[in-house]
Amino acid sequence: MSQNTEGPVSNEDIGPLTAYANFVIRQRWWLIVFTVVAALVVISGARFIGFDNDYRVFFSDQNPHLQAFDQQQKTYTKNDNILFVITPMHGDVFAPDVLSAVEEATRQAWLLPYALRVDSVTNFQYSQATEDDLVVADLVSNPASLSASELSEIKRVALSEPFIVNQLLSENADVTAVNITFQMPQASLDEVPAAVEAVRALKTEIESAYPVTVHLSGVVMLSNAFFESSMQDMASLIPLMYLVIIITMMLLLRSFGATFATVLVILFSMLTAMGAAGWAGLKLTPPSSAATTIIMTLAVADSIHFLVTMFSGMRKGMSRHDAIRYSMRLNFGPIFLTSLTTAVGFLSMNFSDTPPFHDLGNITAFGVVMAFIFSISFLPALMAVLPVKAQMSESRVGKWMDACGDFVIRRRRVVFAVSALIAIGLVAAVPLNQFDDDFVGYFDESVQFRTDTDYVNENLTGIYQIQYSLPAGEDYGVSNPAFLRDTQNFVEWFRSQPEVVHVNSFTDTFKRINKNMHGDNDAFYRLPEDKELAAQYLLLYELSLPEGLDLNNQMDIGKSATQVIVTLKDMPSSKLAAVSARGEAWLKQNTAMESYGVGPAVMFAHISETNMRSMLLGTFIAILVISLLITLALRNVRLGVLSLIPNLLPLGAAFGAWGLLVGEVNVAVTMVTGMALGIVVDDSVHFLSKYLRARREQGLDREGAVRYAFSSVGVAIIVTSIILVAGFLILAQSSFGMNADMGLLTAITIVVALFADFLLLPILLIKLDAKEYKLPESKQVTLPNTSTDTANAKQENSYA
Template sequence: MGSLRTGRRERCGLGAVKGFVERYLTFVTANPVKVLIGSMVLAALLMAGMSQLTFRSDNRVFFADDNPELQQLERFEQLYGRDDNLIYVVKAREGDLFTPERLNAINEITDAAWALPDVKRVDSVTNFQRVRAVGDDIEIDHLARSGDSLTAAQARQLKADSVLEPLLIDRLLSRDGTLGLVVVQFSFQADTASAQSEVAMAAGQKTLDRFALQYPDLELGLSGSVALDHAFVEASTYDSSVLLPIMLVILLLIIVVALRSVVGAVATFLVIMLSTLCALGLSAMLGIPLSSPSVIAPNIILTLATCDCIHICAGMMRHRRSGLGRPEAVKMALLECWWPVTLTTLTTSIGFLTLSFSAVPPFAHLGIIVAIGSLMAWFLSVSFFPALLCVLPWRGKDSSVPAERFSGAVARIVLANPRRLLAGISAVAVVLCSLAFTNVLDDRYVRYFDQSFSFREATDRMNEDLGGFYILEFSLDSREEGGIATPQYLQEVDAFAGWLRQQPGVTHVHGLPDIMKTVNRAMQGGDANAYALPGNRDLAAQYLALYEMSLPFGTDLRNQLTADKRYSRLSVSLNDISTRDMTDLQARAEAWAADNTTLVAASARATGTSLLFAHIGNRNIQEMLQGIAMGVLVVWVIFLVAFRSLALSLIGTFANFIPCLATLGIWALINGEVGMAVATVASVTFGVVVDATIHMLCGFVRMRRDRGASSAEAVRATFESVGPGLVTMTLSLAAGFLCLAFSGFQINAWMGTMAALTIFVALLFDLFFMPAILLLLKPRQQGRGAVAMEAQ
């Protein structure tokens, strides 16, 4: 008796909700103009926030303030300053750089670099400070001073001399002399770094273009952190100004072709534009900035908004074709789609909000912006969209649309072979899911950009011939003021540097011992055997003071030593090694220092931007797995509450989780490497692919409820009513995300490719796997679900 009362209370409560929905839809269809005005006023208020929208282009947007590696790097920079640099990569097209004309070109580039805004230091092949013995004294001067006249023989001699300079070779000059660098250091403030970086990049590019025309025998390019930040801007501009319009046109064409409704396409266009602009405006009010990963939020929002409109539009076309007038057709379609569209909005928003678990702030921002956009799309789809279609002239086509014919053909296949389909798809899924775990984590941030970016070309050229874009930094503590001159300190740092030079992937190591050895050699008349550390502390301190006093303006050691002479910097340049190898080198270096040094062991902790990116991939995956697990649990609970059937909730969750895992298996066959974008894709696609499952399950249960149909009849009817919208929606989703595959920014390209692939795999599950299971379910289990939906 108590159970009966509970059931009645549930039916009464859900019946009240259904009654409210019917009254609301009656109001919308009876007062379309009022609804249009009201929704437009609300949209205008939200869009006003776009005036506060900001964009961050610096690479540190990828790291949260509490990121431990970022905090360590900031402590390092407090001692030695920020390394905001622009690197002119100069390569001889034929021969080497050691001709009078080419050395003069490097000098001209070096002089021009001093004129760039906010510059604080310029290091190049020609202004390298060479230490030479001159009688009983030493001379510190440029390798090739600007303005000096050189003969071809003198230039060749400079090449021979360069080989003897460990601080130059493999750092600013390749060993074969074909590639050299001009490294420009800037003085940027942390709060204005993005703006200063863009100004410096514009000036640097203008200088590069001038010299490229003047010296056609040299291959010139720009690398460095400033060029990297600008590449993020370039990628974002392309994605928003080129890919977004293309995606929009493709989505609208799919609607016109699949549903044959120009009016529906126009109404959908207005909904997706308003949804996107409202989401951006509200996000700006919340203080959320855009960045290269999050700038694709509008692309995703317009895709999701299209899906809601497609289902409603497909239903309206069907009811209009059956003879209903516009308002009646709109109301009936919304009554059918209300619960599926509402549930899909809820699950999609949850899927994207799981991105807030990401260790990478731009991905968290992306999730929040898209979740807001999804909610706005739902609101406009059940208010603005139906009201507009009550006003605009349109009618249903007399013949069936292509999507209807396709879904009918699929239904016949499923009804004829449910067991075979279930067995075959399950076997393939098991194989693909097992392959998912063979992917290798690698996140080289230079490869975030394809070869269309000049930054990528220049950096690849530098890494291939010289190395040095990826750098590990150490700040080694002598534990006392002036302690860097002690023999023990210098010997331990030198031994550490020697061990690092022997490690795979290391191209150069630069530290205080190298300077001291160079000065000592010069003080001993240039004897090669004297390339060794000074014998005592006083002598080392004198040599260091002499060296510092002899350095010209702009080449001092403030970026190498602290003012109290307690700490010195050890820089380790790497070639294009994987993030896995980089973190392995870090661990081995710190372990070696702990085992083989006493004075510097505690401070031998690597840092640098390269390490930040190396670690963020692992941390992002670990934290996103927690978010995904939470999202899967919440979606399962939503299914359980909505359908009040354990069987249906498990089917729905399983039919969406497995395609995500299977896609990673396919990716293992295609690529095999995943970075920090992979966990993001899992969250994005899990939220999106649930949509089709909900529409399929809701359609199936509705047919069981309304008609008391058998499983076969319910599946067939579901394909007839839901199939066209589901197929069209999936095509729109896949096409929308696939457009992102053409982004030059590889994080977005990988995300688009994997998302489109996941959506396609999920469609196969929704069209073949899930109906096959529903056909084989016991009637009692289906009935429980049907009763639950009947109450709604």
């Protein structure tokens, strides 16, 4: 064919797709300008995007564990804290310079933004009897002036106090902590970063002035770690993803112009999705920030299918514009369908009980739709302008695809048997997976919060807490001896549990006051037995406390309930949930009280199981919708149902492989089902569309149509799969465990799906597609420069 620039492709029907391609080519400059301007308008919304670094965003307002926790936070002082952990470089904590560091850190901590309460060894309110008076004062004052004997006595007292040991002081007195409680007004997204920045400045000051090292942990540091981890990933993973895409595209297309156009499509797809999120008022979280990498990965596929076919047409003698028409006709339907099914898969995330995954699904679905729009408008318009040329040589991979098709057909019984056995074996391993969410383990060792928290867990106290609010049944009922006995029994039972590090309860303070009021006689270190006397003790002690160190963290205002906080060793979330349930059961069986364990650790312990239940429905609906879309698009019910096998089997096999390799399912892993289903459908749709085109328009038999599908779309499927796997493996390098696990499992699923599409789907088509396709004379299509049924396919399958 002559290399004309505008003429229509001969031997093709002038249908709506060709007419649309003609419009794109005619109006290419206007279309490019309009696309850029419209994209910039949408992208401008990105300036409204903020980052929500509150760990509560992982739980919906309807989450019963969050509701219970919020209710308890309204009753008692909030438990949002930073644990400022101090370790002496030499000796133990009870040296003048170390205690001076603790005292200075305690004093300055009161001045931090949003600080509400500060607890440490130095300001611990120690009570003792002086004649007939109860004296309550800081345990340590002016440590630099203390004698060795005074320091020894303070150490003895501190190590005998249940409130201090294994919470503010290690058992061997070599590590201590200042616990800073914050009251965030939640009026600005900058509150947590501001508090953390101030604490880090204090850490630097203390370390430079005293012979100590400081580690930072706690709930506020956890919230900040979500933000910093996401920023770190966006700064490192996105450039790496662009590098992989550019290298792969250059190797595939061997055209700078085509690579440049693809990069623009990817960039616009990603940025318009972020802009739309900004206009919608969404706030980024660690899961939703992964949308940028995912969109970049998915947006490549549409461009590859369009460009590979376009360059195939150019190699067959078509002009650049004719090749654009040719590619539009062959790819518009499959690209539209795969974009739609991918969007449906990501939209199924809205069934999740974890709101950040709603945002991830919606942002990515929007990005996928935009990638489709850019790929069938902006990309062909740009290719109509850029002076790209096609290499005339056929790729080695294209020849491999022909050989692969022949091998699968020739050895189909053996291939099917081996593939089926491997798939069944992997699916059988699915039960090896267990639910487990560790909000500290979400971060890898490159995140400072993770290393500091591991240090605290190993050297001072546990990092997981369960909080119980025990109701006394009446105002001022906390002074009732019967209630105090039940509470103390509950506390002692928990202290006997092997998983428990520390239990904080006001009953210990009651026993100390009772001892004080009896001349500090150790025989009276027990709970008071008279309600009125207990109430007087409580009032006297409370009036002696300084401002900011009241009892609101242990009792409600009406003195009708008290809070017991259980600190646990490092353990899987499944065991933590079991410990919480054991405590609830003990209360029911041994007292008249009923209380449920709450806290961030409890919420995260249940998040995977709760999410899996909600996602089962979402995945089921996604399967129905995607299957219906494929069936309608293929106009063949049998093939629509048959397509479920290579699309669902990889999900089961991937989860089985996950059970063998990892065995732990967190909330991110439960999200993969619907998301991956939408992605893995793409390859089977492209394969089936080429198979049906060969049968309906070229009159090929089943084996010939399978060979045509391998030859025509095999390379594109291979390359898109490589890019998808590379993209999700890059996501698997995230410092945030949720995103890393999601990326790794999705990559495994795509690899399994590739084998299913190449090894199982062709054999199923040969075995089960018994329908005869009549070829009407009007439907016969003679493609340019072809001599055999698959010669054109082989050309299309080669690199540009």
